[in-house]
Amino acid sequence: MKRITFGIVSTLLLLIALIGCSSETTEEATANSSSQDSPEQESISLQLGHALSEGTPAADLILEMAGTVHDKTDGRINFDIFPNSQLGSETEMLEQVRLGTMESAAIMVGSMQALDMRMAIEDLPYMWKDVEHARAAYEGEFGEYLANVMDEQGMTKVSYLEWGFRHVTNNKKPIVTPEDMEGMSIRVAETSLRVDAFEQLGAMPTVMAFSEVYGALQQGALDAQENPLANIVAPKFDEVQDYLSLTGHFYNTVMMVIDNDTWEKISPEDQQVILDEGDRISKELQLINNDSEDDYLEELAKRGMIINDDVDTEAFREKMMPVYDKWEKETFGEELMNIYRAASGW
Helix, strand or coil: CHHHHHHHHHHHHHHHHHHHHHHHHHHHHHHHHHHHHCCCCCCEEEEEEECCCCCCHHHHHHHHHHHHHHHHCCCCEEEEEECCCCCCCHHHHHHHHHHCCCCEEEEEHHHHHHCCHHHHHHHCCCCCCCHHHHHHHHHCHHHHHHHHHHHHCCEEEEEEEEEEECEEEECCCCCCCHHHHCCCEEEECCCHHHHHHHHCCCCEEEECCHHHHHHHHHCCCCCEEEECCHHHHCCCHHHCCCEEECCCCCEEEEEEEEEHHHHHHCCHHHHHHHHHHHHHHHHHHHHHHHHHHHHHHHHHHHCCCEEECCCCHHHHHHHHCHHHHHHHHHHHHHHHHHHHHHHHCC
């Protein structure tokens, strides 16, 4: 009887041992299977093109963001930055992103009308009562609407980067009233509304890629150009232009985008790193812009440019207002214009 009991006990102990081994083997197999099913994300490289001049705060911050994203994702996300229209005009770069031959870009919102004409709304003259209303609009419903338009075109918005108010430089005279623009040949970016707006003043707008502007001014093919102060200082337009008039006629923002197919390949954690960095440099750029305007004007004056701050902006706004009704009826529609009007501050 004792031998039978011992045998039963021995058999039970053996079964327990076998079950234990089987359990450990199953756990190992499950762990290995889980590891194989969820491999670490491979590194992703993104070409990012833009038309901003090297040395401007916006261009510098984009470069800084690329380095920070690389470090924070342990090298999984790598931006390769191409500034100053190296990969083509804004319209050409936008098309490359749409086709998937370039993964990312930072393009002026108005230039995005090449894909959807509603994006031209940024080129309405004298849109915002002040910079505070402009910034709040892009952070609110207005900015969300534009981001959704580009999502329809296969692009995810990372952030908005303030490019600022644009001013006119020329070689003829200070610009004080709209009449001073009559007959003046002026370079504008590749947007239909800007052409329309300057034609309201009697000027002769010429569409031209930014990379060609300095040479055209130098050769006398153009009388004038218009840009934010940062993009007047950096490319040294003072070398080929005598007068700067603080017209502040357009307020521009650059939208940084990544094509949706590439975005979906990035893990949610790394997506958040990119979004956080985009938001950080957006806010930092606004602070820099707050502090730099006087520095830019001082630098241009030091270089010999004649600066005119006696501009009748009310007269300019009134002269350009016909484009509002025309473009609302033909392009923007009531919904978008109502969102804009609610945020404009006027």
